[in-house]
Structures are given as C-alpha cells and as structure tokens.
Amino acid sequence: MEMKSVGRIVGKYSGLILLMVLMTGCTSGMTGETDSSVPLTSDDLAPVATMVESYGDIELPIEMTLSQNKSIAMRTDSFQGGIHSYSGRVQINSLRDYIIVSMRNNKWRLVGEASYKNVMLAFKKPNKTCMFVLSESLGKTQANLYVTVDVAAENKLNPFGGSINQ
Numbered sequence: 001m002e003m004k005s006v007g008r009i010v011g012k013y014s015g016l017i018l019l020m021v022l023m024t025g026c027t028s029g030m031t032g033e034t035d036s037s038v039p040l041t042s043d044d045l046a047p048v049a050t051m052v053e054s055y056g057d058i059e060l061p062i063e064m065t066l067s068q069n070k071s072i073a074m075r076t077d078s079f080q081g082g083i084h085s086y087s088g089r090v091q092i093n094s095l096r097d098y099i100i101v102s103m104r105n106n107k108w109r110l111v112g113e114a115s116y117k118n119v120m121l122a123f124k125k126p127n128k129t130c131m132f133v134l135s136e137s138l139g140k141t142q143a144n145l146y147v148t149v150d151v152a153a154e155n156k157l158n159p160f161g162g163s164i165n166q
Contacts, residue, residue: 057108077152079150092119092136092141099121099132103130107125108124109125111123131145
C-alpha cells in the first residue's frame with residue numbers, strides 16, 4: 001500500500017516537473033527576444049505593401065489582392081492608366097488612413113475626399129491622377145482605383161508622341 005502512494009507521489013511530481021519544463025520551453029520563444037548573433041535582413045521580413053500594377057508609386061496593404069477579372073489597363077505612347085480592383089479583409093477606415101499616408105509618402109497630393117457609405121479619395125501629381133473608391137461588402141473591403149498618367153507630359157512630348165519645341 002505504501003509503495004502505491006510513493007509511486008503516485010513520484011508520478012505527480014515527475015508530471016509537474018515535465019509540465020514546467022515544457023512551459024518554460026514554450027514561453028522562451030514568446031518573450032520577443034531574438035538571437036542577436038544572426039542579423040535580420042529585409043529578406044527575413046514579411047512585405048507590408050504591394051505596388052499597384054506598374055505605377056511604382058501607388059501602394060496597398062499586402063492583404064489586398066488584385067481582382068484581375070474586374071481590372072483593365074491601357075498603355076500607349078502618350079497615356080498609361082486603368083481601372084484596378086483590389087479586395088481584402090481590412091477595415092475600410094484603416095485602409096483609408098493607410099492610403100492617405102502611403103500616397104503622401106510617394107509625393108501625391110490629396111485633392112478631394114468624400115465619404116458616406118463608401119469612401120472616395122482623389123490624388124494628383126503634375127502628370128498623374130488617381131482616384132480610390134473604397135466600399136465594404138460581405139466582410140471584405142473593395143478598393144477600385146482609377147489611374148491616369150500623361151506619359152507625353154512626363155517625357156515632354158506632345159499628345160502624339162512628338163517632342164515639344166521650346
């Protein structure tokens with residue numbers, strides 16, 4: 001009888017020690033400490049933004065994905081633009097704030113904003129315009145972008161692609 005109780009006590013303490021060891025191993029990775037001997041590179045970090053099409057100065061959060069069947073783009077010698085549709089699980093107000101900061105960082109100027117159920121943001125640069133229409137439906141946020149780039153003005157060409165004499 002005494003052997004059974006000793007075995008039970010040893011079993012309980014062994015289980016408790018094992019549980020403490022496992023918990024210590026799990027929490028050591030949760031402290032936020034990193035191995036300082038291994039430097040972090042930009043390749044180690046997850047991307048936080050994605051560039052819209054080939055514009056290079058319009059960004060959206062990585063959670064937003066392109067809906068190719070709802071998008072169209074056009075490029076000529078004097079014009080580049082299109083309608084680009086993105087959707088993702090982000091809050092509409094958070095996306096609005098992200099877009100405003102991102103566009104400002106990329107030297108776009110906010111020239112208009114309207115909101116009620118949807119949010120509309122209008123931006124411009126000397127030879128570019130970009131309008132966002134943000135809406136929510138079924139737990140997803142939709143972002144439709146309307147972008148125009150006057151390539152002729154950017155390259156100092158007339159609308160037909162010839163150089164402008166000054």
